Amino acid sequence: MDLSLSEEQEMIVGMVRRFVREEIVPLELNLDPDADTLAPDDRARLTEKTKAMGLYGLGIPPEFGGPEIDLVTRTLIAIEISQHRAGLYAPCYGVFGGAGLAQLFEATDDQKERYLYPTLRGEKRGFFGLTEPSGGSDPARAIQTKAVRDGDDWIINGGKIFISGADKADYGLVFARTDKDKGRNGVTCFIVDTDTPGFHVRRVVHTLRSAHYATELQFEDMRVPASNVLGEVNRGFAIATDRLTSQRIPYAAGCVGVAIKAHEMALEYVPQRETFGAPLSSRQAIQWMLVDNEIDIKQARWFTLEAADRAQRGESFRKEAAMAKLVATEAGGRVVDRCMQMFGGYGVTKDFPFERWYREMRIRRIGEGPSEVQRHIIARDILGASLR
């Protein structure tokens, strides 16, 4: 695989890099160090700029109004837009737009009218409700939320945890068990309006991400029309796994971007900082940290772009996406940790972004499937049927 950038990719990456450094980073000087939102005026102004650049709504397919940009280039952009303090979880504070819930691109025409198009117009927000208190790594077995058919409706009872954005959403995708004897073939995906009686956001779940909380949901006799089943009854798990697999590529790209930025800051700092009469960069201990950073970043970038390349070519990319997620999240953590060490006391203050990256990068080894699950996916792919 050739990972050299085309002329067009070089141009786009350069444009995005300038945008991040000239428009986003200066704003962060006046934001709370943990902020993940911009002032409305700044957000509107910068969103207009990304639209003018032709880069708004990167995850939206062209037939739904998104830009004609291939997946490898989108991954290169994802690496760039994460290169600032909030970049890991709020890349460019959302001014490049999002795809909403990509599963809705496969919805019925009626569902698209009610949910997808209003979301793309910015009129509605959705959430993705999969993980339950009984577990998130093995959702096929862990899902205990039940949906029982009642005439033209389904009645849903149960709960979800670690769900982002449910308290601000107009609707969500809720996965519920519709056949208790069929394991992963007994799960259905429902589109649920958050004003439905019986839908409750019970509490905020505080995490290492101090600007963004997750929520815990409870469903009490929540009545959902059968017309709100997304896809087919008992085929919801495929919808969930498709999303989980494809999400691993941008998830990895964000880690690569932050690692690149942290490393760049360390490279600027160590020749200037002196100890015992010589710059830090003259110390072998520091040089080796920088070398290890280079290797970690190159490896993670390669794995991430390879997964994107396979997905773009329509080949199976489940193993490659798992490897990219595994390698990038673990490498990103090591790079940020080393850079923090090189900055010494300053590295752990809120004056610099390392402490935020350190906390948030730790989550990355768990979110979207922990490292152990990624290894399990890779092993299953390598060993195939002999694993079972």
Place this chain on the structure above:
Amino acid sequence: MSIRLEKPWQALERLDDLPGHLGVFQLGNADGEVQFIGYAGGRSQYGLRSAIPDAVANVATATSYRLEITAAYLTRYQELLMVHQADHGRLPSANDPVDNLGRLSPA
């Protein structure tokens, strides 16, 4: 941890004892009603020690305060606003409207 801030109110005369940590706080009136919810974030000069007096200066009805030290000051701040909104149907009188505040229905 309770989702509500249920510590006893402290009189404003005791502001000299405030800690310099990051965290959240409430200002109350003479009837013990919450007038304002605020936080001391990573850019505050002296954490709660400066953030609370700054807020008191802008809330004429404040007679007492209570605080919670937390590094998760932004999410805890939003949580306290949401809980107040759920309990009272409105934000505290001295808080400005919050853009895109979430909705909680605590059990």
